[in-house]
Amino acid sequence: MKITFLLHNAYGIGGTIRSTFNVAGALAVHHSVEIVSLIRTIDTPNLPLPRGVRLTPLIDKRPDAAAGSNDLGNPLLTRPSAHVPAAEAKGTTNFNALTDQRVAAHLARTDADVVIATRPGLVVYLAVFGREGRYLRIGQEHRIYSTHGAEIRAACNAAIPHLDAYTSVSEADAATHRAHLPGVTTRLTALPNGVPATGIEPSDGRAKLVVAAGRLIPVKRYDLLVGAWATVAAKHPDWHLRIYGRGPQQTTLRRQIDELGLAGHITLMGAHSPIETEWAKGAIAAVTSREESFGMTIVEAMHCGVPVVATDCPHGPGEIITDGRDGLLVPVGDADRIAKGLLTLIEDDELRRSMGEAARVAAQRYAPERVAAAYETLIAELHSARGTVAPAARRGAGGSVRSRTPGTPLTTLKGAVKQLIRKPLRPVASCRVTAHGNLAVLVEPAGVHGADLALTLTRRRGDGAPIRLPLHPPTVTSSDLWTATVDRGAVDLTEGRWDLHVVRPADGARRRVLSRYAEGRGLLGLEPLPGSPFSWWIPYPTVDGYLALRAWRRPAHAEARVIRADADGLAVEGTLHGALFGPDAAPIAEATPTRGPGRPFLTGVTALGSGRFRFTVPYERIHEARTGGAGAAVWTLTLRKSAGSGTPIRIGRILGDIVDRDKTDLHPVTHGIRPRLTGGGDLTITCSAPTG
CATH class of the missing domain: 3.40.50.2000 (Glycogen Phosphorylase B;)
Incomplete structure (x- = not known):
């Protein structure tokens, strides 16, 4: 029908x-x-x-x-x-x-x-x-x-x-x-909504991350979740909350986060599609709505092996979640009970793991195939009530039949066409970060045809030749996907953005790879390879739907793991990669003016061992380095292992799975000072012009 x-x-x-x-x-x-x-x-x-x-x-x-x-x-x-x-x-x-x-x-x-x-x-x-x-x-x-x-x-x-x-x-x-x-x-x-399971790698429940997703609108009550997180962060400051979505409450939530001092603990991630890759990164999902007609996000998270802490609001959550088995239900509108539910799973690794497994099983009730079958049953029952017979199954919306010249054998035509025309390449792939930090590119078979196919990586707006990797066809013992591996220990990618193409040598066909999923779960908790140079890769879907890589490559890098506005100054704590502090090191942080009226200044750095460091930039010193004039002054921060020696090492935030930190890792203005990350992840300080 x-x-x-x-x-x-x-x-x-x-x-x-x-x-x-x-x-x-x-x-x-x-x-x-x-x-x-x-x-x-x-x-x-x-x-x-x-x-x-x-x-x-x-x-x-x-x-x-x-x-x-x-x-x-x-x-x-x-x-x-x-x-x-x-x-x-x-x-x-x-x-x-x-x-x-x-x-x-x-x-x-x-x-x-x-x-x-x-x-x-x-x-x-x-x-x-x-x-x-x-x-x-x-x-x-x-x-x-x-x-x-x-x-x-x-x-x-x-x-x-x-x-x-x-x-x-x-x-x-x-x-x-x-x-x-x-x-x-x-x-x-x-009839419930249909929510499919995906082929993405499910959560292992180990990341210290809670995920929420949906429109930033009043009915979702993200204000309660932010308020609850103040309690969670006080007990477990190493856990983090991400909220995905966009909507009219974004500014209000940003203000609430800043007023509670949670900028380093909660990230507003913006919209993300497909969202399943982000559920799989979390160990727990949170839904704090005043009402949910169904709760697609709940089922999506459960498909990814993530237990959900949800308000028991009308009507969906209570029909989807079995409280205490595959998730937790908490009272509507109660921030304290939301915090308690989150803490219950944060503090019990085994409960979190078992609930995640049960959630994956329970989510199968909402597979689109089951919902489609329910529609077929409903349609048959409606026809029965009418006293009519449901139309027979028929497929092929928009299908067409090509004609051929009368008298020409079909086999002859097929042979001629095969010689003249090769099937076009329309590659669609997922990219999964493995436990070792390599990239597994998984290409769906429907869009690739031919022999000796290759995957190439081409630096966007770059001069170098593409990097070519073999694309292996499916085998009897493997999945039905074509595969290529980008080994981070063997492939050297210069800094920038890289596009992926599938190439067919037989006819020179070359097509850019569309993104199905960019799975970055393996980046959470991953560390860079030891030694120099420092390098880091993050796969991501472009705005027009293609699969791409963001690569960083530097002789050394100082990762700012903590950026915090203290009472007296801006505190930074981090780890040095690609270089070592000597036993008698006296490292310094340099602030170099990059825009506006400012002069350079220095701040002492404490080396803590194992590459760790910390320093505080006093607000007073930043204001003193502002030389007057119009506009805001901006400085870029770098690290030297000792005063006047070596090449300055950029300080920033690159590690992890977030491509554009300048859009997510936002900090409030304190004493007229705001830390910012650039598009490349480098840490800057902005000092506003005095008012008055």
Whole structure:
């Protein structure tokens, strides 16, 4: 049968989009599946479109689309919808007269057997424009009955009786719908979101890291998590909290973190997709929401072997987590109980490990294949209730059959084509950091064809020749992936950013590698190779979806493991790599002006043994080194093993798994002074101009 999902914007990265893509991909194994996106805002979706699924946009809102090919000038975009309530339409931003027109036309002509609407405005459209008897009409509720405003709630309640089925993502919310809609003949049932397991390496529970992820909005109550972390950090300062996501509360959370003195303990990481690689880095996941209709992040973390400490809010967490077995449930809105739950797992390694294993097993309940099967059962039951037979499975949305010249043997044509055309390279790969710090590049077989293929690393905007490595084909005893290894003890990468390509010598084909996952879990706790030069590599996905490496290579490096604003000055503690302090060393830190009105100055450094060091830069000395004038003064910090000797060693923060520390490792202004990291990870000090 043909199944169509209606999404508002399939080109974003929200939970509804992820769930729809997951289930659509599972259904596409046996059926023809189409995702219809009401609007299109960029060229390609942020999330990978599942194999076998067609994506059809109805309205093109790409500002950079070719002239005349988008709908931005259409006057209907500025006219209100005649059907969707204003609270859902957001004026005319989400729904308008043009969306009315395009959806009505699509629902009138579609050849789908089932149409599934995924948000209130689309549910209204399906009720108004859907053709009764031509296809099944199913609405989805991705929030909770009580969380919609009165206007949206009334519109949904009016639309539901005109559908064949309406699904909630939790049984508790389905029961709420049934209680509020007595006598409605529409099937009201629960079908969870589909969340797939990935092939990434799961967490081993050893990293001293707690991870949270989601939109930075009030309902997520990250303020409670930050407040709870003050208690955790006081008892376990070596543990760290990362919060992934973006949203309107980012500035408020940044201020709260700074006011609590937690800048060195909590990192706001920004948005990250795919998020699974980041769950796998953590030992514990935290969800502190006031409400969760389902909790996709909970299942994602559990798939990665990470136990979740979650508030027992309506409705999802309590249906997903078995308290005390595969995670912990704590009261809603209670920062002290959140802290206690986190500390319970932080302080019990065995409990954390066993819960992580149980979480991976429990998460299998939400595999997209199981959710797809539940949809198939629901569709069959709806047809049975109608007294009709469900359409047979059919695949191939958008498929075509190529013609051939009559009388020409097909085998002859195939041979000629094979001689003239080689299959193109479309490599997609994951990069995994191994326990030894090497990079395992795992290339999916569907996009690579030929013999003697190679993987090359090319320095972006560099002069040198690419580094070439053999790409090994799958074997009977190995996985079905092509593999290459970048050995950090044998491969010398100069500092910079490196792009990966697959090369086919037979015809000179060369294609850049798309990123599936960049798995950096192995970088947590990893140390650089001893000796000089110092080097460090971090794999990452580029903004346009390709796999790349950030490499550092220096004769020596001073890693600033602690950057802290003390009462009297800026304290730095770290470790020297690629060089040694002598037994009578008298190291110094040099502050060299790089911008604005400042002069150089020195600070004594204490060598602590085993390459460790610490120093404090007094605030007074920094202000004295400011020479007046307009603008902020900026100094770069370097280390010398003794005054006036040797090449200065840059001080910064490079080790670990974060590529762009200048975007994540942020510190507040104290006494007019702010420590900053550059794009290359080097430590600088900024002194603001005096006010007054």
